[in-house]
Amino acid sequence: MELAAFAERARAIEAESADSAVRERVTDLFAAAGEDLPVVARYVQGRVFPAHVSTKLDIGPALCYEAIAKAAGPNVSADDVEGRVADLGDVGEVAASYDFGGQQGLGAFGAGSGGDGGSGSDGLTVAEVDSELRDLAATEGAGSQDTKRDILFGLFNRTEGDEARYLARLVLAEMRIGVGEGTVRDAIADAFDVPVDEVERALQVTNDYGEVAVVARDEGVDGLDALGLEIGRPVGAMLAQAGIVTDALDEWGEAAVEWKYDGARVQVHHDPSREDGDAEGDGPETRLFSRNMEDVTDPLPEVVEFVDEAVDVPAILDGEVVAVAEDGSPLPFQEVLRRFRRKHDVAKAREDVTVEFRAFDCLHAAGDDLLDEPLVDRHARLETVLGETGESALSALELSDDPDEIADIEAESLDAGHEGIMLKNPESAYTPGRRGKNWLKRKPDVETLDLVVTGAEWGEGRRAELLGTFLLSARTDDGFETLGKVATGVTDEELEELTDLLEPHVLSEDGTDVDIDPAVVFEVGYEEIQASPTYSSGYALRFPRFLGVREDKDPDDADSLERVERLAERQ
Numbered sequence: 016m017e018l019a020a021f022a023e024r025a026r027a028i029e030a031e032s033a034d035s036a037v038r039e040r041v042t043d044l045f046a047a048a049g050e051d052l053p054v055v056a057r058y059v060q061g062r063v064f065p066a067h068v069s070t071k072l073d074i075g076p077a078l079c080y081e082a083i084a085k086a087a088g089p090n091v092s093a094d095d096v097e098g099r100v101a102d103l104g105d106v107g108e109v110a111a112s113y114d115f116g117g118q119q120g121l122g123a124f125g126a127g128s129g130g131d132g133g134s135g136s137d138g139l140t141v142a143e144v145d146s147e148l149r150d151l152a153a154t155e156g157a158g159s160q161d162t163k164r165d166i167l168f169g170l171f172n173r174t175e176g177d178e179a180r181y182l183a184r185l186v187l188a189e190m191r192i193g194v195g196e197g198t199v200r201d202a203i204a205d206a207f208d209v210p211v212d213e214v215e216r217a218l219q220v221t222n223d224y225g226e227v228a229v230v231a232r233d234e235g236v237d238g239l240d241a242l243g244l245e246i247g248r249p250v251g252a253m254l255a256q257a258g259i260v261t262d263a264l265d266e267w268g269e270a271a272v273e274w275k276y277d278g279a280r281v282q283v284h285h286d287p288s289r290e291d292g293d294a295e296g297d298g299p300e301t302r303l304f305s306r307n308m309e310d311v312t313d314p315l316p317e318v319v320e321f322v323d324e325a326v327d328v329p330a331i332l333d334g335e336v337v338a339v340a341e342d343g344s345p346l347p348f349q350e351v352l353r354r355f356r357r358k359h360d361v362a363k364a365r366e367d368v369t370v371e372f373r374a375f376d377c378l379h380a381a382g383d384d385l386l387d388e389p390l391v392d393r394h395a396r397l398e399t400v401l402g403e404t405g406e407s408a409l410s411a412l413e414l415s416d417d418p419d420e421i422a423d424i425e426a427e428s429l430d431a432g433h434e435g436i437m438l439k440n441p442e443s444a445y446t447p448g449r450r451g452k453n454w455l456k457r458k459p460d461v462e463t464l465d466l467v468v469t470g471a472e473w474g475e476g477r478r479a480e481l482l483g484t485f486l487l488s489a490r491t492d493d494g495f496e497t498l499g500k501v502a503t504g505v506t507d508e509e510l511e512e513l514t515d516l517l518e519p520h521v522l523s524e525d526g527t528d529v530d531i532d533p534a535v536v537f538e539v540g541y542e543e544i545q546a547s548p549t550y551s552s553g554y555a556l557r558f559p560r561f562l563g564v565r566e567d568k569d570p571d572d573a574d575s576l577e578r579v580e581r582l583a584e585r586q
């Protein structure tokens with residue numbers, strides 16, 4: 016499929032407001048995508064790679080503006096592009112407004128002019144874009160930024176109008192044409208006449224919209240059924256809602272109660288047949304993935320060693336990595352995230368902060384996918400997989416229908432320095448990536464919010480080189496809405512780290528005000544949530560405090576405005 020045809024359809028999808036019309040258009044797009052279906056199924060959601068792949072484009076706005084400016088000709092600078100993005104608020108709009116790479120003469124036959132969309136500026140195809148972007152992502156080392164910019168320039172140079180619009184939005188992860196995961200799932204079912212439940216299950220186990228779309232089309236229901244978990248390919252973590260003991264007992268009669276560890280989520284993939292350093296190079300025995308499916312194997316060698324020692328069957332385990340002090344008591348989870356981030360000097364980091372694994376679920380063991388098994392059975396399997404050697408990592412699961420007994424478990428957890436308890440439906444299946452009612456978390460402490468940084472201000476005087484005040488936003492279906500600024504409680508050293516983290520995502524600057532692409536999630540505490548016209552969400556945080564960066568969360572995992580509204584009502 017030519018990029019022009021894709022762009023024309025993307026434009027039509029974006030113009031629709033009714034969900035059913037969007038779904039129909041996406042269905043038609045999939046039916047027409049031919050051999051580019053896997054790419055198209057991802058691009059329509061603004062994804063370049065499947066979620067289970069750790070590869071990233073790593074293109075910041077500044078690099079993208081340079082590539083656009085270069086394609087636009089000698090009279091346009093990256094600053095001009097940035098200025099126009101600040102005015103128009105959409106990099107796609109800006110990219111579409113330039114005449115790129117001497118294509119002007121072909122303009123009359125350009126993107127969008129043909130009913131079949133096949134008469135693009137120079138026949139650039141979606142497959143070619145994908146191949147170039149893969150090359151771009153694989154570029155590393157010295158000079159890689161220049162190479163990336165050149166590849167991107169080469170692509171922009173071959174686009175015009177809507178092609179440029181959606182290419183720019185794609186590479187900056189700002190597609191936003193109103194196509195969410197649910198729409199893609201439904202459209203796959205409609206386009207290839209397979210049950211939506213089967214598509215949903217296949218998506219949960221593979222995390223790959225492209226693969227599922229192709230299997231649905233080429234192999235139908237049987238093909239989808241045959242898709243299973245694969246060791247080495249992470250799946251979404253099952254998530255919890257806030258809940259209370261009486262709700263759990265009313266609903267299930269009896270609850271499975273566990274300590275809620277204050278660490279960071281890790282999915283362990285272990286295959287003993289893959290020896291480290293084996294000649295075929297098919298990967299290490301154990302790989303670890305964070306909650307957002309990043310590969311965190313290298314920074315956590317002691318967890319790898321523990322699993323290699325304890326587990327001797329192929330397995331996928333779910334659990335938490337906790338940082339522990341010398342006396343064995345838990346340290347705040349920020350210490351764990353520090354370890355996750357560490358790429359160099361891991362041995363030194365390991366000396367500074369000790370981490371341990373706590374396992375609470377088993378998704379696969381010795382060839383059996385266990386997602387549909389009841390929790391209690393999965394837990395029993397987990398115990399077997401860990402065996403005596405791994406016993407210390409097993410999270411104790413107690414079944415109880417007695418609120419007093421559950422209160423005692425909560426007190427023990429808090430005494431031991433943990434966060435509270437998890438209440439789980441003993442009979443429930445494991446639903447990857449879903450925040451359902453079968454797992455409830457109970458934390459007695461005041462709730463915190465995980466919010467996306469969408470703006471900042473440069474400091475003054477001594478801190479003029481540092482970003483000092485951060486604008487925070489909650490997630491909505493269409494993007495992000497602001498609800499406060501956080502400035503206090505941050506040291507110079509922290510500000511330096513935060514500036515380094517955020518600078519690559521700066522979209523535009525106006526005086527000391529900086530507009531930032533949603534990429535970084537902050538955990539913040541607050542005294543109260545107030546209704547307020549100051550911010551676009553209609554709410555404002557009273558006395559917000561910075562607690563840390565949620566390195567393990569993407570903007571899509573940040574708290575929603577709906578949750579903010581619920582918390583505001585409960586105050």
Ligand SMILES: Nc1ncnc2c1ncn2[C@@H]1O[C@H](COP(=O)(O)OP(=O)(O)OP(=O)(O)O)[C@@H](O)[C@H]1O
Binds near residue numbers: 277410456
């Ligand atoms: N025994 C346990 N069972 C399941 N999850 C646990 C357990 N102990 C700790 N956790 C952690 O609690 C999290 C569940 O809360 P939730 O799904 O809301 O994630 P979250 O947004 O990271 O929440 P929080 O910030 O409260 O940890 C899990 O992702 C996991 O990291």
